[in-house]
Amino acid sequence: MKYTAGQAAKATGVSKATITRALKSGKISGVKDENGAWSIDPSELHRVFPPVAHEPPETHTLKQPATPEKTNETGVLERENQMLLEALIEARQERDRWHQIAERLSIAPPVPISQKRPRGFWSRLFRKEGGT
Known part of the structure; x- marks a missing residue:
C-alpha cells in the first residue's frame, strides 16, 4: 500500500x-x-x-485542565x-520621526542652482591669466 502526501504526513x-x-x-x-x-x-x-508511534485510543473520561502556576520561567518570559513591546513602541516612534523628516525634506523648496557653471578640471588647470 502506497501513501499519498497527506497519509505520509500523518504516518510520520x-x-x-x-x-x-x-x-x-x-x-x-x-x-506523481x-x-x-x-x-x-x-x-x-x-x-x-x-514512523509515529500510534497512541492508544483515548478514553472518554474528562480530563481536568491543570491550572498553570506562575513559575519563575513565566515571570522571566x-x-x-x-x-520587547517597549522596544517595538520605541522603534515605531523613531520610524514616525524619520518619516516626518523625510516628508519635510520632500516638501522643501528646491535649492537654487548657481547660474554660473562651475569650471571643469582642464579649464582650471590651463586657465589663461593675464594673457599667458
Whole structure:
C-alpha cells in the first residue's frame, strides 16, 4: 500500500508541506499521478522520516485542565515580552520621526542652482591669466 502526501504526513507526524518539499528536493522518491497526487512507498518514506508511534485510543473520561502556576520561567518570559513591546513602541516612534523628516525634506523648496557653471578640471588647470 502506497501513501499519498497527506497519509505520509500523518504516518510520520510532519506536515504535508514537509513531505512535498522532501519529494521535490529528491530527499525521498515518489511518483506523481495524472491528477497531481503523490504516491510514496512506505519503505522510502520511513527511510528518511521515522514512523509515529500510534497512541492508544483515548478514553472518554474528562480530563481536568491543570491550572498553570506562575513559575519563575513565566515571570522571566513576561518581563522579556514587556521589554520587547517597549522596544517595538520605541522603534515605531523613531520610524514616525524619520518619516516626518523625510516628508519635510520632500516638501522643501528646491535649492537654487548657481547660474554660473562651475569650471571643469582642464579649464582650471590651463586657465589663461593675464594673457599667458
